[in-house]
Amino acid sequence: MxxxxxxxxxxxxxxxxxxxxxxxxxxxxxxxxxxxxxxxxxxxxxxxxxxGGVRTLGRHVAEIPLALASRELWYQLPELLGDDGGFVASGQLKLAETPAELDECRQRVQQLNALGFDHEVLIDREQVLEWVPTVARHVVGGIWVKDDGYAVPxxxxxxxxxxxxxxxxxxxxxxxxxxxxxxxxxxxxxxxxxxxxxxxxxxxxxxxxxxxxxxxxxxxxVHPEGLMLMVTHRVAPFCTPVLGATGRALSFKQFANGTVVIGGKLVGSVDFAARHGEVEMDRLSTSARTVTDLFPHLRHLGVNRVWAGVEAFTAxxxxxxxxxxxxxxxxxxxxxxxxxxxxxxxxxxxxxxxxxxxxxxxxxxxxxxxxxxxxxxxxxxxxxxxxxx
Ligand SMILES: Cc1cc2nc3c(=O)[nH]c(=O)nc-3n(C[C@H](O)[C@H](O)[C@H](O)COP(=O)(O)OP(=O)(O)OC[C@H]3O[C@@H](n4cnc5c(N)ncnc54)[C@H](O)[C@@H]3O)c2cc1C
Structure with missing residues (x-):
């Protein structure tokens, strides 16, 4: 050169x-x-x-120290950047829909506690219903991380x-x-x-x-994947924390303007040469069904926009x-x-x-x-x- x-x-x-x-x-x-x-x-x-998920919940154990250090910085963004990035400390909640899933959650929390991490906390059905009163009644508990949240990417x-x-x-x-x-x-x-x-x-x-x-x-x-998201029309406030599920792919949050963003590492496709991701509607509909299983009152809610972004995955x-x-x-x-x-x-x-x-x-x-x-x-x-x- x-x-x-x-x-x-x-x-x-x-x-x-x-x-x-x-x-x-x-x-x-x-x-x-x-x-x-x-x-x-x-x-x-x-x-x-x-x-926009600011999530330490469910991380690979090797990532936890770095993710926890990063979360501290999310709280310091106003001083560091002069802007909070739209960060909302909403907490994140991973739902268990069956006793077997709740056992899985319990084992995860025990494993983390044994390693000295106490940011993930096991909660029962009553606590879930108290925080998210609109969730379907079959939910049996979950894992709660109070200092997680979401931001505007x-x-x-x-x-x-x-x-x-x-x-x-x-x-x-x-x-x-x-x-x-x-x-x-x-x-x-x-x-x-x-x-x-x-x-x-x-x-x-x-x-x-x-x-x-x-x-x-x-x-x-390392290979690229097209990860998909959808955002709904506005709906009256019904869910404050970011929600995930234990047995199926879900990441779900309601923004202050009422729209709901639904994702959870949903893989679409990727046109790497054209540098963009593409949505696969049949897979996206599976995710929509997960949401209406958990929140039946959303079954008539319209979808505003869908998209896919290109992300790098390692082996x-x-x-x-x-x-x-x-x-x-x-x-x-x-x-x-x-x-x-x-x-x-x-x-x-x-x-x-x-x-x-x-x-x-x-x-x-x-x-x-x-x-x-x-x-x-x-x-x-x-x-x-x-x-x-
Ligand atoms: C749909 C979707 C939902 C997600 N949800 C979440 C979530 O809720 N929470 C979370 O923590 N993470 C989430 N992620 C993952 C997260 O967005 C990524 O892990 C993260 O943004 C990666 O950042 P990056 O800077 O490594 O890569 P990128 O944001 O991809 O930036 C890389 C940049 O490099 C540029 N570039 C590439 N090649 C060259 C070159 N030769 N010369 C110059 N520039 C080049 C590209 O144009 C690009 O702008 C999600 C990802 C997607 C796609």
């Missing part, structure tokens, strides 16, 4: 979703000069079109971007990274508008990150966060498997700490890219072209 027209920063971030922008923000707080390259516009993909991502820009971060939209190369100690990223270079490169390109990791000889079993359902195992001064944060919006604030802060060489009690070891390293894949070719998509 020619260096003639290159622009330099301390850190280059590829991808302007919540993870890239949050990492950039926390680096800028420490005085680092950061440039974010975004292929389309910030928040265009998963970070701007998700269900595009508003949150925009607030993170604006706060980062205020601290001096340069955000270049419509600027896809076309090729990356490490020359000596510096990274060079080629775009249609010239070459950008920096001491450190951060890959937060969501579902497209696998290609960048492969380009440095670190293939990751073991855990994200990749931390340093490259192959190249120096390269970090990753991607593959959040349908639950990365909540993790955005905390993961950005934690990754920035790691890049700055600061210590933290939160280990990133479970998220290391090296867990996927195959002894045979040892090619050390860092000069590579990334596909357009």
């Amino acid at each position: 020619s260096e003639s027209s290159s622009v330099g920063s301390d850190v280059l971030v590829i991808g302007g979703g919540i993870h890239g922008l949050s990492t950039a923000l926390h680096l800028a707080v420490a005085g680092v000069q950061v440039t974010v390259l975004e292929a389309e516009y910030c928040g265009r993909h998963a970070s701007g079109v998700n269900a 595009y508003r949150t991502v925009t607030a993170v971007r604006l706060a980062a820009q205020k601290l001096g971060v340069t955000v270049l939209e419509n600027t896809p990274a076309q090729a990356i190369e490490q020359k000596g100690t510096r990274w060079q990223v080629r775009t249609a508008n010239g070459v950008h270079q920096a001491e450190h490169l951060v890959v937060t390109a969501g579902a497209w990150s696998g290609r960048l990791a492969a380009a440095v000889g670190e293939p990751v079993p 073991d359902d855990l994200p990749v966060i931390g340093r490259s195992g192959k190249a120096s001064r390269l970090s990753y944060s991607f593959g959040f498997c349908g639950s990365g919006f909540q993790m955005g604030p905390g993961t950005g802060k934690r990754l920035a700490q790691e890049i700055l060489g600061e210590t933290s009690p939160i280990s990133l070891a479970p998220f290391s890219i090296q867990r996927f390293a195959a002894p045979a894949a040892q090619t050390l070719n860092f000069a590579s072209t990334i596909g357009q998509h």
